[in-house]
Amino acid sequence: xxxPIRRDFFxxxxxxxxxxxxxxxxxxxxxxxxxxxxxxxxxxLMDEVVAPLFYDGDSQIFAAVRDRPWPPWxxxxxxxxxxxxxxxxxxxxxxxxxxxxxxxxxxxxxxIAALYKEALEALSVDPTAEVHYLLGExxxxxxxxxxxxxxxxxxxxxxxxxARYLTYRAPAGDLLTSLGLAELDTIDxxxxxxDDAAFERNAAFHSTVYLASRAEWVVDRVSVPSEIAxxxxxxxxxxxxxxxxxxxxxxxxxxxxxxxxxxxxxxxAEHSDLLAYALRKQDDFTPAAVRPPGTNTAVVDERxxxxxxxxxxxxxxxxxxxxxxxxxxxxxxxxxxxxxPVGRIEVQVAANGDRDFFGMHRDSxxxxxxELTFVYFFSPEPRRFSGGELRIFETVTENGKIVPTERxxxxxxxxxxxxxxxxxxxxxxxxxxxxSKAFADSRFSVAGWIHRK
Numbered sequence: 374x375x376x377p378i379r380r381d382f383f384x385x386x387x388x389x390x391x392x393x394x395x396x397x398x399x400x401x402x403x404x405x406x407x408x409x410x411x412x413x414x415x416x417x418l419m420d421e422v423v424a425p426l427f428y429d430g431d432s433q434i435f436a437a438v439r440d441r442p443w444p445p446w447x448x449x450x451x452x453x454x455x456x457x458x459x460x461x462x463x464x465x466x467x468x469x470x471x472x473x474x475x476x477x478x479x480x481x482x483x484x485i486a487a488l489y490k491e492a493l494e495a496l497s498v499d500p501t502a503e504v505h506y507l508l509g510e511x512x513x514x515x516x517x518x519x520x521x522x523x524x525x526x527x528x529x530x531x532x533x534x535x536a537r538y539l540t541y542r543a544p545a546g547d548l549l550t551s552l553g554l555a556e557l558d559t560i561d562x563x564x565x566x567x568d569d570a571a572f573e574r575n576a577a578f579h580s581t582v583y584l585a586s587r588a589e590w591v592v593d594r595v596s597v598p599s600e601i602a603x604x605x606x607x608x609x610x611x612x613x614x615x616x617x618x619x620x621x622x623x624x625x626x627x628x629x630x631x632x633x634x635x636x637x638x639x640x641x642a643e644h645s646d647l648l649a650y651a652l653r654k655q656d657d658f659t660p661a662a663v664r665p666p667g668t669n670t671a672v673v674d675e676r677x678x679x680x681x682x683x684x685x686x687x688x689x690x691x692x693x694x695x696x697x698x699x700x701x702x703x704x705x706x707x708x709x710x711x712x713x714p715v716g717r718i719e720v721q722v723a724a725n726g727d728r729d730f731f732g733m734h735r736d737s738x739x740x741x742x743x744e745l746t747f748v749y750f751f752s753p754e755p756r757r758f759s760g761g762e763l764r765i766f767e768t769v770t771e772n773g774k775i776v777p778t779e780r781x782x783x784x785x786x787x788x789x790x791x792x793x794x795x796x797x798x799x800x801x802x803x804x805x806x807x808x809s810k811a812f813a814d815s816r817f818s819v820a821g822w823i824h825r826k
Contacts (some may be wrong), residue, residue, distance in 0.1 A: 378748040379565045379566070380565055383478070383481045384565055386481070387481070387487075390439050391438050392559060393437075393493070395436065396433060398434075400813075401451065406453060406563065407419050409454070410423075410456075413473060413474070415590055417452055418473075422590065422603070423458055425752075429460070430461075430761055430808045431461035432460035432461070433495065434456060435457045435491050435492050436455065437455035437456075442446055447760055453740055456470075456473045457471075457473070457488050457489060457492050462604050462785075464760075465501045468505055468506075469492060470581070472488050472489055472579055472582075472583065483562055483564070483565055485575065486562050486567065487559045487563045490552075490557075493545050494549065494768075502545040502546075503811065504542065504548060505604055506524070507541075507601060507602040507604055508542075508585075509536050509600045510538065512601075519543075520541075522578055523543045523547050523549065526539055526541050527542060531602065536599075537540075538694070552571065552575055553567060554575075567663065581739045585598075586603070589601075589603055597746070631794060632765050632782050633704045633707045633708050633792070633793050633794070634784070634793075635700050635792075638696060638789055639696065639749075639789060643692060647689055648751055648753060651683070652812070652813055656698050656821050657685070661679075671700075672778065678728075680724065680731060681725075682722060682820070683722040683724075686720055686721075686722060686819075690720055693819060697718055699716070708793065710795055713825040716825055716826040720820070722818070722821075723817070723818050724812065724817055725802065725816040726812065727807035728806070729804070729816075733766075733800070735796065735797055738775065742824040742825050742826075743823070744796060744823055745796055745822075746793070747793055747820065748763060748791070748820050749791045750791075750817070751817050751819065752786065752788055756786075756788075757809060758815065758816050760805045761804075762783045762801060763785045763786065764793065764802075765794050767798060768795075776796050
């Protein structure tokens with residue numbers, strides 16, 4: 374039921390405000406956004422944060438606009454007064470920027486709530502969509518405010534040079550309800566239809582998120598912590614080079630047992646030559662086959678795996694075999710994997726294009742000679758795809774059967790990174806997005822399997 378309209382200081386301004394969603398950025402839209410960020414004192418945000426996130430794909434910009442009365446066209450006609458950006462972090466998980474407003478609208482709760490409502494409604498088309506924020510581990514104010522409106526604090530950890538962060542998440546649809554926005558029209562929210570309780574909840578939530586995030590985009594020093602940190606593609610799985618990649622649900626020593634990484638696995642020249650070789654061989658890639666459980670026959674089944682593979686690596690095969698053997702013993706020890714006599718080593722190139730994936734599977738069961746699986750990433754940087762994270766679940770043997778545990782690692786595909794893990798571990802490749810659809814922009818990897826004799 375619509376709440377009674379309560380007139381406030383901003384009623385007249387909001388009466389001439391509309392919400393616009395940018396699915397693409399024209400030159401005039403970019404100009405208007407540049408003007409907005411300059412007016413709010415952070416002109417660098419457009420080129421350093423907003424545009425890169427937007428062009429990376431799976432991102433939308435929601436803007437509150439007050440049009441110039443005359444002439445209502447051309448440069449300067451679109452006066453943006455508030456901006457909110459959404460971007461996909463992982464499957465069904467979305468990062469939302471604070472609602473950024475110019476100084477004259479900092480306390481315009483109706484405007485801010487209306488913009489947030491529009492974003493949540495867009496995300497809620499997917500009933501499983503979640504909103505995620507990263508809060509400093511010892512946060513008090515932001516922790517209190519977010520949990521009061523339904524955010525769950527998880528033990529998923531993100532480490533930066535400045536601080537340690539925990540992931541907070543809430544279903545997008547539930548947030549609409551807890552903020553009192555589900556039953557109201559956007560126009561009514563702008564006009565002042567929020568009751569006092571919903572008004573206070575929205576004011577507390579948005580002002581906290583805005584202020585707790587401000588240090589990150591105002592202070593140009595990575596050593597200065599911000600109470601709320603920006604989520605990047607891959608979410609809490611993306612960490613500095615010195616930090617083990619993983620969800621962080623367990624102590625670092627335990628996480629290290631699931632998978633181990635080796636950076637700069639090939640020389641720079643070898644890495645470049647391998648990429649050039651894969652591009653030359655584009656016509657030789659074929660649809661990947663899988664082996665259904667209980668059979669020895671490989672078949673193409675794109676319901677399970679959608680990708681292209683290349684079995685012939687020419688001289689690169691020997692390079693990989695030698696480099697794998699070079700790193701095998703220290704990696705095996707760090708994995709706490711039992712020693713085994715090394716047999717043959719298989720290698721295969723994979724190219725994951727737009728919407729390709731590989732569902733949950735394991736490379737070895739009882740009786741198979743595969744001991745360790747190896748994955749090497751070699752797409753060009755900067756990446757021109759999103760997604761494609763490698764998610765690995767630890768497995769244990771119970772009552773003679775291999776079963777997965779809740780411990781997992783999710784690895785962002787970074788160039789020249791090699792990952793080793795036991796072949797019995799369940800793992801998957803999350804869906805890949807390649808906006809250009811070009812083969813050269815694919816997620817490229819070399820998969821390998823180390824057999825025991």
